[in-house]
């Protein structure tokens with residue numbers, strides 16, 4: 314079990330996962346929630362290089378995204394499996410539903426716009 318980011322930096326995999334979480338949440342938010350929206354505020358210096366300004370979210374989605382980030386960074390599995398196959402089930406029930414809903418909606422949205430390159434097998 315390696316520490317998530319011992320040098321205070323994200324691994325390439327973590328960066329990719331967090332970016333896709335932020336992107337998907339902001340796509341979902343834009344379609345479902347009223348403004349105002351703002352980029353997620355992060356305290357962890359390791360998260361600052363993420364282009365979060367590109368993915369503004371409302372207050373409700375910011376709370377969710379902050380939670381999702383924390384869960385992802387604390388994932389105890391070295392080779393993270395597809396979440397649906399994961400034995401840990403790190404999201405608590407309400408949040409797990411929301412993750413599924415967001416991934417389903419934003420995944421479809423991006424496929425419709427030809428952004429299939431943004432999708433990773435483990436979201437579905």
Ligand SMILES: [Zn+2]
Pocket residue numbers: 341342343345346370371372373374375
């Ligand atoms: Zn929202």
